[in-house]
Amino acid sequence: MLSVEDWAEIRRLHRAEGIPIKQIARVLGVSRNTVRSALRADGPPKYERAERASIVDEAEPRVRELLQAFPTMPATVIAERIGWTRSMTVLKKRVAELRPVYLPPDPASRTAYVAGEIAQFDLWFPPITLPVGHGQTRTAKQLPVLTMVCGYSRWAAGVLIPSRAAEDLFAGWWQLIASLGAVPRALVWDGEGAVGRWRGGRSELTADCQGFRGTLATKVLICRPADPEAKGLVERLHDYLERSFLPGRTFTGPADFNAQLAAWLRLVNTRPRRALGCAPTERIAADLERMLPLPPVAPATGWRSSTRLARDHYVRLDGNDYSVHPAVIGRRVEVLADLARVRVACDGRVVADHERIWAKHQTISADEHVTAAKALRAARIGLLRPAPVSEEVQIRPLSDYDTALGLTDGGVA
Template sequence: MYMEIQQLIKQGFSKSKVAEKLGVSRSTVYRNLQKSPSEMAEWVESIKTREKKLDPYKALILSWLREHPDMSAAQVQDWLQERYESLEIGESTVRAYVRELRTEYRIEKETLPRNYEAIPDQPMGEQMQVDFGHTKQRTPDNQEVKLSFIAFVLSNSRYKYKKWLDRPFTTQDVIKAHEDAFRWYDGIPREIVYDQDNLIVVSENGGDLILTKEFQHYKETRRLNLRVCRKADPESKGKIENVVGFIKHNFARHRVFHNIDSWNEQGWQWLNRTGNYKIHNTTKKRPAEVFSLEKQHLRPVTEKLTIKNNYENSITRSVHKDNTIRYLSNRYSLPLGTFHKYDTVGIKETEDKQLFIYITDTGELIAKHTIPEGKGQLVKDRSHSRDRTKGINAFMDTVAKRFEEVDSAYDYLSIIRQNYPRYIRDQLQIILKQTKENNGAILSAALKECVKRNLYSATDFSDIVSYIKRQRQVDGTVTDNARAVSSINKISGWLMDTEAQKRTVNAYTEILEGESN
């Protein structure tokens, strides 16, 4: 640029035109014209050799940016201060240094834009907002784990608290987290704002909130004033939405998970170092400093509340119309009819991988399953299936008792059931009709003949019954079963030896030719 400015001036361009052509300010042109070529060379050389405050950490920062292109300068600063507690450096210095590294090594930043709408600040001590979040982290052996956290923020000071679990939250966990937050704040705000989470709220009920049994008891014990956001209304709790995003993207992103205790410890250190110490972009104040004033407006925690273990685990799940619930990517069966009685049920996972499912209001246990390995499975209790055999068994008993030889009849019907499992009800209907229209002697004779000739179907049974009736009309009333069977044998043999009349092909040809003529 220095050489281009010198050449354009020699060609007769004014300083303003030179600045316009090169796209620089006139002061830049003036500065370059004041320096001789040797002075300019010395200045350029000094820039190349000048050491910057973050140069000792260049390799480390560069490794972070290459591994995590979406890493922000703010997170770089936090990680540096986490590793080097004595390092004091301004945000603008870190931003400029990170920007230069990205330009020099062509590391483009990946962005995940997220928009929020601001709402008016509440008075000190007036409001606290609460919400949940989830992240997926990598372990030292590069395995993925899913973590859950609950976050709290005071609306005025933006002072934050959070707690993590390596499993889904229960209502008891939520209550304990509230107690931990009140100890962290050393007080209770006048109003707490929640999302419509099923660990806390059963139904919005037009403003008359219906809470879960455990949380309702806790609310009354602590005398909490709750407000639940309407569905699809994130603006009403925008502060906690920002906090959840801040925790995910500044603290959790790219951090390696070892165990839940150390993870929570790192989280609290992060709150003191960055989350509550860094100047807030909106208020332009440090939350920790404002909180020192706001804490005076909180309601004192008069007594320590003991969280008893008799709070039932109230993770809830929606009941689907096929009478199943979904939990950890698997489906679990419920007794038939549950869908028509309950919208949701409570679940509890035990240490020995058992899943208990119960009615939320009464605590009545309705199902118990073993949690399997893997995902996408249907875990089904046989007792939850429709007992399709119960009606058939009763139907078979009814039909068999209409015969004089009940046991033989039941054995005969059982073989029919094996042969026609999908049509057994139709088969039984046909035989039942025959038992209603004929006397015991005819039924007994037909049964013996069918068993003898291995005829196990309702239509065969009906045909035999019809033949016996016709034969008796010819021979007169036959009371001796053996005589009837003997007649059947004769006729049956005749039927077996009888052949249908067959025509030759020439006969069909003559018929067709005659029609065409």
């Protein structure tokens, strides 16, 4: 079975680099039919493997203590200090992963970017408490802002998302790229759990990220730990947001926050940058021209699940219950949700469409669903109740029974 990584690389080499199918097959060691199938597919091949704990997990806190005190301590000496008696290969890989965190940073240098080459992404956690309706509020750790800065033009964009879950993060990621109108050839991220991390001396992307970047036919680069210069553009944007955007503002909810943020970013993108000598609006056209076109089929993002609708005709998503038309009780439905809407479909027909609620533990009911449920319950009760007797029963006098039994006024006949 073709791995997700090979599938994504095949699409990038063919669409971004223009390499022919025959050459891709020779480079990757696969058949040409495999390459053609990967190019025709709308989504990545499904592959699931249960995660297994490592034997070095228990020793990691002690390894971190030693590296914090002596960042250059060899792995063999660390093994001696902690009394390690298991495989050295496993320990060396973990030490190589942890060591960069404790080494002193490298000197900074100015980086030049080519048009269409790169865009940096990160999560910003504004120090605010935001109302989300139903009497609830959320902190920045629960409602992060996904930000983007294009390297060549310094074009900035951002959107508040409901959570750091992969479903919401990738939906916001696609929203930013779609609004840009093109795909940068490399997407730079810090070690965000839903995207990937730096492990064993190399970047390691999640399966969801491999499928996402394969659909876009681009690269995703994970920054090394303790290397803030690698995404300095987006870090400076975060500082600018806290100094210029937040002060003096109040927000009524997530929609109001995103509206104010979008208006502020439109203004910011018209301001000249000292490093550029011009505003991002003067360079964005050249940047977009060198980027990749948007894919013909949008990547699958957001929440997607399938379930059989229970008798209470509600489905649960992200801690909230949403009503569904009771006519499809007992049938399998598909739940689809993005940053703004929650939809439920049955056999290709939409049977529920709600605004997504960012509060938690709420029950959202549509009036038409409640009315339909009452009507169906009344109809079912009518079917189960016995029909009333329409004919009247004759009431006979007691003397008729005496005559029938042979009884007379004087005694027994």
